[in-house]
Every structure is written in structure tokens, then in C-alpha cells.
Amino acid sequence: MKTSVYMVYKKLFDAFGPQGWWPITADGETKPVHSGKEPNNERERFEIIVGAILTQNTSWRNVEKAIENLNRERMVDVRRVANSDENYFAELIKPAGYYNQKAKRLKGFAEFLLKKYDGDTAKLFSLDLKDLRSELLNLKGIGPETADSIILYAAEKPVFVVDAYTTRIFSRLGFTAKDYDELQKLFMENLPRDVALFKEYHALLVNLGKNYCKKNKPDCNRCPLSDICRFQKHS
Numbered sequence: 001m002k003t004s005v006y007m008v009y010k011k012l013f014d015a016f017g018p019q020g021w022w023p024i025t026a027d028g029e030t031k032p033v034h035s036g037k038e039p040n041n042e043r044e045r046f047e048i049i050v051g052a053i054l055t056q057n058t059s060w061r062n063v064e065k066a067i068e069n070l071n072r073e074r075m076v077d078v079r080r081v082a083n084s085d086e087n088y089f090a091e092l093i094k095p096a097g098y099y100n101q102k103a104k105r106l107k108g109f110a111e112f113l114l115k116k117y118d119g120d121t122a123k124l125f126s127l128d129l130k131d132l133r134s135e136l137l138n139l140k141g142i143g144p145e146t147a148d149s150i151i152l153y154a155a156e157k158p159v160f161v162v163d164a165y166t167t168r169i170f171s172r173l174g175f176t177a178k179d180y181d182e183l184q185k186l187f188m189e190n191l192p193r194d195v196a197l198f199k200e201y202h203a204l205l206v207n208l209g210k211n212y213c214k215k216n217k218p219d220c221n222r223c224p225l226s227d228i229c230r231f232q233k234h235s
């Protein structure tokens with residue numbers, strides 16, 4: 001039987017169950033948790049945006065430490081980020097790496113949101129998906145993966161997030177795509193446009209890529225996709 005995009009999802013979901021992405025910090029707490037809860041206020045939506053930018057080139061564990069620092073200082077707030085001293089802000093997000101660059105990006109994002117949308121993510125997210133994506137991609141330091149993470153998890157609009165794990169796993173499974181857009185199309189055209197499904201699928205791929213389909217020495221014997229994987233069959 002030909003491997004389908006949905007078949008891969010089904011196997012991963014059956015093996016791992018719900019992943020609860022994107023982690024959000026509950027009121028009064030400092031640590032984001034994988035509850036699977038949808039963001040339902042300004043702080044939660046902004047925290048997802050912050051996390052999507054902080055997670056560039058680093059692991060979620062490091063992002064979590066930076067977000068805890070920000071929560072302790074009540075800095076998950078668009079106005080406070082925009083008005084903060086850049087060195088102070090960079091120090092808070094240091095655990096996430098590339099902190100000077102990321103501080104500039106986050107402050108730039110906060111300034112953009114304030115200036116153009118009164119600091120209100122709901123106003124920004126009222127754009128349709130296509131306009132929202134091009135608005136985000138126009139910002140410095142926001143590439144397709146970051147823009148799509150914001151659109152899917154914070155704005156809750158149906159776009160598939162392609163990351164390095166997705167690219168590696170699907171190329172090993174035998175799917176060919178020349179770039180980000182082509183791989184994204186594979187998911188968008190072969191799955192129902194369902195926000196919850198896109199979130200879950202992306203999170204399942206993160207789990208597989210992190211714990212089984214590693215860059216070096218993938219753990220194919222324990223992998224739930226081993227019976228349909230081309231890489232496994234030829235290795």
C-alpha cells in the first residue's frame with residue numbers, strides 16, 4: 001500500500017497520543033506546560049509568538065528557561081517588551097541562545113504590533129491567512145517556519161508548520177520535495193484544513209524527530225514508522 005500523509009499521522013498518533021502543543025503558562029505560574037489548551041487571551045497569544053521566535057536554532061528546553069525568566073519579570077507583555085532596555089531584555093532571554101539577535105527581533109515585533117495594530121494580536125490575527133502570512137514574513141527575522149508557527153498556534157488558522165524534523169523524516173520516508181513550500185503543500189493538499197489536526201501532526205513529528213528519527217543514528221528498531229520507511233528498508 002502506498003504511504004499517505006494521513007497514514008503517517010495515524011501511526012504516530014496511535015503510538016504517542018496527544019502531545020499538548022503549544023505549551024502555555026497558566027495564570028500565576030511561570031513555566032509553560034503542555035496542556036493542549038488554546039490561547040484565549042492577549043498574554044497567552046503573545047507568549048506563543050515569543051516562544052516561536054525564541055525557538056529559532058535552539059531546543060524547547062532552552063526556550064522554556066527564557067520564558068520562565070520573562071514570566072518572573074512580567075515581561076510577556078507587548079508594551080513592556082517594546083519599551084524595555086535591549087540589554088536587560090537580552091539578558092532575560094539568554095538561555096535561548098543568540099540572545100542579542102533575538103532581543104532585537106522580539107522588540108521589533110512588539111514595536112510593529114504596537115504601531116500598526118495597537119498592540120492587539122486579535123487585530124493582527126483578524127487578517128485572512130494569506131495577508132497575515134505576508135505581513136509576518138515582511139518582518140525582520142521571521143521566516144516561513146516562525147510565521148507558520150505563529151499563524152497555527154497563536155492565530156489558530158490552518159497552515160502546516162514545516163520544520164527540520166519534518167524535512168528529515170519525510171525525506172527518509174521517501175517523499176520528495178524541493179523546498180519548504182513544496183513540502184508544506186504535500187500536507188495542505190492531502191489533509192483536511194483542520195487547525196487541531198495540523199497542531200497535533202506537527203507536534204508528533206517533533207517527538208519522532210527528537211527521540212527516534214535523529215540526524216545521526218536514527219532509532220529505527222523502536223520507530224513506529226519502521227514498517228513504512230524507505231530509509232529503514234535500505235539501511
Ligand code: SF4
Pocket residue numbers: 169172173212213214218219220221223224225226229230231232
Ligand atoms: S524508521 Fe528510522 S529513518 Fe524511518 S522514520 Fe523511523 S527513525 Fe526515521
